[in-house]
Every structure is written in C-alpha cells, then in structure tokens.
Amino acid sequence: MFQMQVLPKTIMYRKIGAAIGIDLGTTYSCVGVWQNDQVEIISNDQGNRTMPSCVAFTNGGRLIGEGAKNQITMNPTNTIYDAKRLIGRRFNDTKLQEDIKLWPFKVIKGTSDIPMIVVSHNGEDKEFSAEEISSMVLIKLKEAAEKFLGKTVRDAVITVPAYFDDSQRQATKDAGHVAGLNVLQIINEPTSAAIAYGLDMKNDIARDINVLIFDLGGGTFDVSLVTIDKKGTITVKAVAGDTHLGGQDFDNAMVDYFVEQFKRKHKADISANKKALSRLREACEKAKRVLSSIIDTTIDIDNLHDGVDFSMRISRAKFEKLNEDFFSNCIKMVETCLADAEMNKKQIDEVVLVGGSTRIPKVQQLLKDFFQGKELSKKIHVDEAVAYGATVLAAKLTGYTGKRVSNLVLIDVVPLSLGIEIYGGSLSVLIKRNSPIPVKKEGIYVNVQDYQDTLPFNVYQGERSMAKDNNWLGKFDVAIPPLPKGLSKVNVIFDIDANGILNCSGVELTTSLKKGIMVTNYKDRLSTRNIEKMLDDAHKYKLQDEENMKKVFVRNALEDYIYDVKSKIKKIGNTSKTFTKKELEIMEIAIEKASEILNESRLAGFDEYQKALNQLEKVCLPIIAQHV
Ligand code: ADP
Ligand code: MG
Numbered sequence: 001m002f003q004m005q006v007l008p009k010t011i012m013y014r015k016i017g018a019a020i021g022i023d024l025g026t027t028y029s030c031v032g033v034w035q036n037d038q039v040e041i042i043s044n045d046q047g048n049r050t051m052p053s054c055v056a057f058t059n060g061g062r063l064i065g066e067g068a069k070n071q072i073t074m075n076p077t078n079t080i081y082d083a084k085r086l087i088g089r090r091f092n093d094t095k096l097q098e099d100i101k102l103w104p105f106k107v108i109k110g111t112s113d114i115p116m117i118v119v120s121h122n123g124e125d126k127e128f129s130a131e132e133i134s135s136m137v138l139i140k141l142k143e144a145a146e147k148f149l150g151k152t153v154r155d156a157v158i159t160v161p162a163y164f165d166d167s168q169r170q171a172t173k174d175a176g177h178v179a180g181l182n183v184l185q186i187i188n189e190p191t192s193a194a195i196a197y198g199l200d201m202k203n204d205i206a207r208d209i210n211v212l213i214f215d216l217g218g219g220t221f222d223v224s225l226v227t228i229d230k231k232g233t234i235t236v237k238a239v240a241g242d243t244h245l246g247g248q249d250f251d252n253a254m255v256d257y258f259v260e261q262f263k264r265k266h267k268a269d270i271s272a273n274k275k276a277l278s279r280l281r282e283a284c285e286k287a288k289r290v291l292s293s294i295i296d297t298t299i300d301i302d303n304l305h306d307g308v309d310f311s312m313r314i315s316r317a318k319f320e321k322l323n324e325d326f327f328s329n330c331i332k333m334v335e336t337c338l339a340d341a342e343m344n345k346k347q348i349d350e351v352v353l354v355g356g357s358t359r360i361p362k363v364q365q366l367l368k369d370f371f372q373g374k375e376l377s378k379k380i381h382v383d384e385a386v387a388y389g390a391t392v393l394a395a396k397l398t399g400y401t402g403k404r405v406s407n408l409v410l411i412d413v414v415p416l417s418l419g420i421e422i423y424g425g426s427l428s429v430l431i432k433r434n435s436p437i438p439v440k441k442e443g444i445y446v447n448v449q450d451y452q453d454t455l456p457f458n459v460y461q462g463e464r465s466m467a468k469d470n471n472w473l474g475k476f477d478v479a480i481p482p483l484p485k486g487l488s489k490v491n492v493i494f495d496i497d498a499n500g501i502l503n504c505s506g507v508e509l510t511t512s513l514k515k516g517i518m519v520t521n522y523k524d525r526l527s528t529r530n531i532e533k534m535l536d537d538a539h540k541y542k543l544q545d546e547e548n549m550k551k552v553f554v555r556n557a558l559e560d561y562i563y564d565v566k567s568k569i570k571k572i573g574n575t576s577k578t579f580t581k582k583e584l585e586i587m588e589i590a591i592e593k594a595s596e597i598l599n600e601s602r603l604a605g606f607d608e609y610q611k612a613l614n615q616l617e618k619v620c621l622p623i624i625a626q627h628v
Pocket of ligand 1: 027216285290359383
C-alpha cells in the first residue's frame, strides 16, 4: 500500500523536477527550477543568482561566469562576452561590424558568412561560433541546476528577446542542443516576465488587465503589451524593441566621453589600447550603477595608459545627457507598441519594469511621465522575472498539473513581418508583424518570364518595403513546368510554430508537387555535421575542465602542505624539541624545491604536483615526527 502511494508522486517529481527555465541574457543569465509548487532561482557556485554570460580561455583552461568576468581586464582578447549579439547573425551585418570595432576579442568571417570568434586557448588559436560560446554558458547553468537538484537535467525552456528574428531563434535553440539540453520551447523574454507577473497577480485580477512590460537589459530592449485575463491566459497584443539597445550602450557612451577627456587632459589617445579600454569600460559600468543611487561619482584608474593615472568626476546629469537619445528611443518604442496594439496609454493598467537597466532613475522618470504620472510596478524582480516565467512554462510543459500552473495559456506574436522578394525587389508580406502564433499563411506566386523552369523564393524578415533592406532568412527554389509568363503558379505556405520559428513550403499548382523547406540562412550555415562536431567539442572541453579542476585541486593541496610544514617548523622551533641545523637545512631545501613548481605561471600536470607533494612529504614527515 505504502509503495503504491509513493510511486506516482516519485514519478511526477522526477518528470517535473528536471525541467529548467533559462534566461540567457546578453550580459547576465539566470536559471530556475520548479520545486515544492514554486519557482526556485538557483544560486551558482559563487552564491549569485545571476551569472555573467562570459567565457574566458586561458593557458590553464576555460572559465565560465564570474571567473571569466573577473579576469577580463588581464585577458581581454580571450574573454568572450556578448555572444548573444553575434548569435544567428551574418558577419556582414552592419550592426555586427560596428560591435566588432568595440570588442577586444577578434571576430572573423567563417564559412557561409558565419562570424567566428578567435581565441588563444592552451597556446593554440581556436575558432568558436556564438552558438558554442552560448552553449558553454548554458552548460554552466545546467550544471548549477543539476547540483541543486541532485540529478541530471535535460529539458529546458530558453528565453530570447521578443525582437529576435528567425535565425537568432534557431541559433539559440541549437546552442541549447549543443549544451545537451532538450529545448522544450523558445519563449520571448517579456512574455516570460508577464508569466511571472501573472502568477503573482492572479488572485487580484477581477477583469482583463492590460500590462506593458518594459524590459531594458544590458544588450537588448523589448517592450511588450499583454492582456492577462482572470483565468490566467496571457495574450500578447504587440511587441516592439531593439536588439541593440541597453546598458552596454550606456557604458560605451561613457567610455567615449572619457576617452575624449583623456585626450584633452593628457594629450594621448587610448582608443587603441585594448587593456586600457577594457579597464575603463569596467569602471564606467560600475560608475553607471552608482549613479542610479547617488548623483555624482568619480572614476579612478591607476596607470591607465603609459603610466598615467586617470581620475575624473561624472554627474548623473552628465550621464543622462550622454544617453538622452537612447532613453528617448525607448519611449518611442513604447509609443509604437501601443499603436500596434491599437491602444492608448490610458488603457494600460500596469507598467512593469524588467531588466537591470530599468534601475536608472531617468528611464523610470521618462516612463512615468509618458504614462502621465502612473506609478510603475516593481512587484517582480527585475533580474529574475524572465527566468522565473520560463521555469513556470517548463513545469507546465513537462506535465506539472498544479492549479497555479495548469491554467496558464500563452498567446504570443510574431515580432517582425515575414515575406518573399518579388519582381522589382519589393517585399510581399505573407505574415504581418504582431500576428498571433502559431500562424499559417499562404500566397500564390506566378512566373514573370516565359518558360522559366524554377521559381526562386528569397525569404526576408523585417518592416522595410524593399526586400534587401530586411533580414534575409534564406532561399528556396521550386521547379515549375515551362509555361508562358503568368501561367505557372506556386502556392507558398509560411508556418510559424510556438517557438516563433518559421517553416516554409511551396506547392507547384499544376502538378500539386509539394516542396517542404525549412527556410533559414542558419540551416545552411550550421549543418548537422557541424552541430555534431560542436557536441563532441563540448564533451572534450568538459573533460578538459574536469582535468584542470583536478590539477587546481592538487596544486592547492601542495600549497596547503607547504604552508603547514612551514608553520610546524616555526612552532616546533620555539619549543625545547627544536630541530638540528642539518634537519632544518634538509627541510628548507625540500620546501624550496617543492615551491618551484608553484612559482611557474603555467598550470603544471596533475602528476607533477602529486610528485612534488609526495617528495616533500617523504622528506619532512619523518623529521617532524621525531620532534612532536
Ligand atoms: P541582459 O538580460 O541583457 O543580460 P540584465 O537585465 O541582466 O541584462 O541587465 C544587465 C544590465 O543592467 C547591465 O548593463 C548592467 O550594467 C545594468 N545595471 C544593473 N544594475 C544597474 C543599476 N543599478 N543602474 C544602472 N544599470 C544597472
Ligand atoms: Mg534580460
């Protein structure tokens, strides 16, 4: 009897306990699990609930998270951040080219126009795609969750900015795959925050409420207008945003300002000094945070460039002035979102803040003024709400049937219009932006020349009228019978799934031959073989990391042992049982020899440390034993 009662519970726990929700942020990431009928945001090994999305390569090994971020100024060219700004993008993308100029690490053009990050790892140059770097961040989060739960995790919901296009979504899904995760769903960040808000609010909602989610993070800005009904259905009415607007832009504006100030004051240009820029950027980010609570601060950096120390004040007002265009763009985007949802500002019941940069007082003030003095809601945690919502969805998708979650229904939208390039170069839109997903739309296209044998379809995503001004997602050809112009017809079908990912197909109408194509420039960029290689590499790096951990462990053991021996010698030296001169000399030589390996800058092999430790022990232990 007892067993029969326990069994279903155990099964349910195993099923739901193993799904995680991940906010894979540009600057910080966060992971949650569903446990005991609630979301647990997981602290990592450093005790932090969010982790820098940063990966570093050193001659000793690989570092992920805080460890990577902490050594960035010493190792700027091999410390990779901002993978999210690279993911799913083409190397020739103009925005990406601007970013490349700012990054201290090197990005080159790989095959099929994929941007590849070049780092020096264990003395060798290595190339990584943004998917691989992101997968390393995901692995670290997955491991933190596994440690917390005490079991393996496979299923995950991962969030993306609402404004991510199809290739960026695909690439994020692949990064999850490379991290060994089964991606249950890709969900928009502000929608995820809306789930967190909805779950928190449910008991208070007596009617449908309109909620504006304002998510300003480190790299991206998203605004989303959702309606939450009292049953728990969250319907996204419209999204707007910018995949390149956030805290880092504010940091960079401050960096540019100080580079100019440095020029003026010290007659030197530091813009080519990567290490100096990296240190300056870090100091600016700190100063920016400080300016959210006090109205002026000082930046002090010793020996910034050519032995010159740098020290300068910056006021909150100056910071606001430097970023006024960015801030006013955020408000413009709120207007666009309202217009797309066909609502006016008076119809908004709640304005909810999400993302670290919403702590900036000026941002809050502009938003409050725009909503005519309305108080902004701070009920949900700005850093954790996105992961929180993703965790709730993960629990639901893995079968958790508790009341708080089972009512949750999500209706999201397509962030950018999708269409096909037609004769003359304009974009024929098949799915309009802000259409609810999943969605399926069709359109008939004819040949424009006599006796063509194929119709080429180029698929684009964006709002510009000329196709080439939008994001190119991919191309597919459909064979047609050679007929005079206007007589061959192809019915093109666009189908968007719940992840916001597009599938395309074309049916030739005289023969009814259907051609199904997964359209994305991404698929021909990263073939299955490539992904398999990344999976192999991920495994290899994991083994290397474990190997390094072992080395660091035994190195520390040696360091501790030397310290121990030294303090024992000192202690015994002060007693009547003190050592002979000869004994002391033998031990000192042994200590010096063992210390040699610690003074090397490289991380030596496990066996070398072990050997040094054993030898030291062999010499000192018998001598000390005679004197205790
Ligand atoms: P993302 O999701 O894009 O990684 P987050 O929502 O985690 O971003 O926000 C990180 C950003 O928030 C960083 O640019 C950080 O500098 C900024 N930030 C954090 N705290 C503050 C603060 N007190 N004042 C201003 N900006 C802040
Ligand atoms: Mg975020």
